[in-house]
Amino acid sequence: MTPSTAFLAIALVLLITMAAGLVRVIIGPSPADRMMAAQLLGTSGIAVLLLLAATLGIPALIDVGLIFALLAAVSVAAFTRRRIGQDRS
Amino acid sequence: MPTLLLLFDLVLLATLIVLALATVLSPEPRRAVMLFIAFGLWLALVWARLRAPDIALAEAAIGAGMGGALMLAAARRAAHRDEAAGGDGDKRA
Amino acid sequence: MxxxxxxxxxxxxxxxxxxxxxxxxxxxxxxxxxxxxxxxxxxxxxxxxxxxxxxxxxxxRAGMRLLGLVRFTPFFLLQSIRGGLDVALRVLRPRVRIHPGFQSYRPRLGDPLARVVFLDTISLLPGTLSADLRDGLIHIHALDARDDLEPGLARLEAVVAALFGDSLESGPR
Amino acid sequence: MDQPTFGLILNLISTLLACGGALFFIAGTVGLLRLPDLYSRLHALTKADNLGLGLIMLAVLPQAPDLFFALKMLLLWVLVMIAGATGAHLIAKRAVRGDGEDIL
Incomplete structure (x- = not known):
């Protein structure tokens, strides 16, 4: 078995894992749970992108992975931002 | 390998459609925004699979990232206004 | 000094x-x-x-030290592998074996940047998650709150202090 | 050791590492779905995922076309780890203080 076939199979497994993680986005219960699941999606997505980059032979896909990492950080920061004047710390 | 690739595409597409439906049909704005971010990530994966890293980049950065952050802020403000107006907040779900 | x-x-x-x-x-x-x-x-x-x-x-003083980095990196990698294995083993058995709860720890690191690194690495240590830093006290969520977390945290703090060339004797703030 | 044998062993190691990575991702997702409260779920998320991504990255590393690509991959892992740990801390802090939970 060549590694690219194995990589594709593992990417498929990760995709199914991500789809299972989507259940947590949908059922919640709290918004923080949804945010967390979205973060998990980002991390697994980066892994899938890395595997695809190796399988399809497109190194540029890693730049998309960098954007995914940025996106996770920005959305978590936007999510946890407190209203001004609510908490002085 | 081709069979595996086909399976990969099928899972990718099926989940994309389910996500789109869940986003549109979600009654709660904040849940819809979360699902929209997830949808953007997923669509970026589809573009990556279609060998279009530049479009995947744009989709992830603008569609899911900036759009998602702005919509989060908007949903927060809308819910806040609802509450301030003495409405039932976003408990309509 | x-x-x-x-x-x-x-x-x-x-x-x-x-x-x-x-x-x-x-x-x-x-x-x-x-x-x-x-x-x-x-x-x-x-x-x-x-x-x-x-x-x-x-x-x-706040400069990162090369020698500290050499000591920090393997420690960090080992702990992060242990952390991942620990949580995976807890989750994958038929009945989830956790006793979650909170503990608090008073950090002695003076440097703000070193504190941020300390907070982040706590989350990657097995079984601990830094939840809040208030009034100079870190609130830590533990997967098994019956354990005493103090020794592990003190060791981690010493490694982080070495990374930044910070001395722990300076006391809280 | 001749060239083909070396390549074969390298491929085997790559595959094993990737399988290990996938295992940790599965553990993270199972934790996310099974664990009872928010903080415990955060544990599963931060630890399992960072390790899983690290292993996958190590598996892909031998396929890197040049040194810059390998360095970029390492950088990506470090960034994800920092973002993950900080994000977990922020989410936990928000939950502990209970601010804004009703708004969003």
Missing amino acids: IRPRSLHRFMGPLGRLGLFSALWAVLAGGSPASWIIGAPTVLSATWASLRLHPDTGRDG
Whole structure:
């Protein structure tokens, strides 16, 4: 078995894992749970992108992975931002 | 390998459609925004699979990232206004 | 008090410029043409970081130390592998074996940057998650709150202190 | 050791590492779905995922076309780790203080 076939199979497994993680986005219960699941999606997505980059032979896909990492950080920061004047710390 | 690739595409597409439906049909704005971010990530994966890293980049950065952050802020403000107006907040779900 | 001399200071303007340049080189893939955009970007990144975090460390104390990094990296990798295995084993057995709860710890690190690194690495240690830092007390969520977390945290704190050349004797703030 | 044998062993190691990475991702997702409260779920998220991504990255590393690509991958892992740990801390802090939970 060549590694690219194995990589594709593992990417498929990760995709199914991500789809299972989507259940947590949908059922919640709290918004923080949804945010967390979205973060998990980002991390697994980066892994899938890395595997695809190796399988399809497109190194540029890693730049998309960098954007995914940025996106996770920005959305978590936007999510946890407190209203001004609510908490002085 | 081709069979595996086909399976990969099928899972990718099926989940994309389910996500789109869940986003549109979600009654709660904040849940819809979360699902929209997830949808953007997923669509970026589809573009990556279609060998279009530049479009995947744009989709992830603008569609899911900036759009998602702005919509989060908007949903927060809308819910806040609802509450301030003495409405039932976003408990309509 | 005799302070350990920093081998490498990443906190001065020149150090930051070098760091951002290296970062750009890695991101752009080392093509010379990329520096047309890269040079202004690196310069403005240096300016922004000096503007946002002007503290270059009192007499260079906040500099990261190479020797500390050599000690920190393997420790960190080992702990992160242990953390992942620990949580995976807890989750994958038929009945989830956790007793979650909170504990608190008083950090002795004085340097703000070192504290941030400490908070982040706590989350990657097996069974612990830094939840809040308030009034100089870290609230830690533990997967098994019956364990005593104190020794592990103290060891981690010592390693982080060595990374920044910080002495733990300075006391809380 | 001749060239083909070396390549074969390298491929085997790559595959094993990737399988290990996938295992940790599965553990993270199972934790996310099974664990009872928010903080415990955060544990599963931060630890399992960072390790899983690290292993996958190590598996892909031998396929890297040049040194810059490998360095970029390492950088990506470090960034994800920092973002993950900080994000977990922020989410936990928000939950502990209970601010804004009703708004969003």
